[in-house]
Amino acid sequence: MKLLYFAWLRERVGLAEEEPEVPAEIGDVAGLIRWLAGRGDNFARAFADLSVVRVAVNQEYVGLDQEIAPGDEIAFFPPLTGG
Amino acid sequence: MIRVQREDFDPGAEIERLIAGQTGIGGVVSFTGLVRDLTGDLAGMTLEHYPGMTEAKLAEIEAEAGRRWPLSASLIIHRVGPLKPGDRIVLVVAASPHRDAAFEACRFLIDWLKTKAPFWKSEQTATGPRWVDQRASDDAAAARWDPAADDPAENTAGRTEPAPGRTGPAPDRSKPAMGWEKTAARD
Numbered sequence: 001m002k003l004l005y006f007a008w009l010r011e012r013v014g015l016a017e018e019e020p021e022v023p024a025e026i027g028d029v030a031g032l033i034r035w036l037a038g039r040g041d042n043f044a045r046a047f048a049d050l051s052v053v054r055v056a057v058n059q060e061y062v063g064l065d066q067e068i069a070p071g072d073e074i075a076f077f078p079p080l081t082g083g
Numbered sequence: 084m085i086r087v088q089r090e091d092f093d094p095g096a097e098i099e100r101l102i103a104g105q106t107g108i109g110g111v112v113s114f115t116g117l118v119r120d121l122t123g124d125l126a127g128m129t130l131e132h133y134p135g136m137t138e139a140k141l142a143e144i145e146a147e148a149g150r151r152w153p154l155s156a157s158l159i160i161h162r163v164g165p166l167k168p169g170d171r172i173v174l175v176v177a178a179s180p181h182r183d184a185a186f187e188a189c190r191f192l193i194d195w196l197k198t199k200a201p202f203w204k205s206e207q208t209a210t211g212p213r214w215v216d217q218r219a220s221d222d223a224a225a226a227r228w229d230p231a232a233d234d235p236a237e238n239t240a241g242r243t244e245p246a247p248g249r250t251g252p253a254p255d256r257s258k259p260a261m262g263w264e265k266t267a268a269r270d
Contacts (some may be wrong), residue, residue, distance in 0.1 A: 007131055007203035008214045056201070060235035075133060075201075079217035082130070082161065082202025083116055083173055083193055 007078035012046035110182035120168035133201035
């Protein structure tokens with residue numbers, strides 16, 4: 001599973017991307033975030049307020065209940081501010 | 084046509100190239116977005132994006148404009164990387180046989196781009212860098228064009244149910260879904 005972090009999520013986590021060994025029982029985005037937040041203070045800070053975290057799975061915007069699978073590209077980022 | 088690039092662009096030259104030889108075009112409307120310094124202390128700005136997804140979303144937005152209005156040509160250029168106050172950030176252009184379509188499609192392109200394309204602005208100020216917050220007015224501008232009420236890109240990641248009172252009629256299947264229009268529509 002490839003994880004990407006953008007903007008202040010990238011800064012708080014301290015990584016732009018990683019391919020961690022995610023436990024097989026984690027089946028959705030919410031579960032993945034819970035698991036990530038338990039990996040360290042940097043992750044806990046990044047995911048402390050989910051109202052300002054957006055998620056894309058395989059480059060499509062999704063909600064927390066989105067199912068995930070090995071091989072997915074999952075991106076975490078703040079609300080969009082382009083234009 | 085869409086482009087994501089670090090380099091500046093020349094709006095006039097881009098428009099000329101876009102419409103060259105197309106005598107069916109009756110009007111061209113363009114919007115150029117600039118780095119704005121309202122407080123006088125903005126040293127610069129950096130545009131970050133999600134390579135790959137950015138291009139895919141811009142192409143979807145452009146295609147949606149083409150479905151909604153009779154466009155002869157359209158163009159989205161968005162810059163990334165470091166920018167200074169006054170620099171051009173974005174250009175959107177809509178050309179059509181009819182001016183109404185050109186005006187409306189241009190406004191649609193920039194409104195949707197601002198809330199649906201994965202870009203993030205970081206401002207460099209006297210007190211240090213800060214990530215720009217999303218503006219509610221941008222959401223409202225984009226929502227004008229969008230009958231779909233519940234947008235995972237715009238709402239909290241945790242909210243997967245339609246908001247109370249927005250559970251109305253079924254989505255209008257005559258309009259193609261773009262991935263974020265996942266739930267109930269409103270008219």
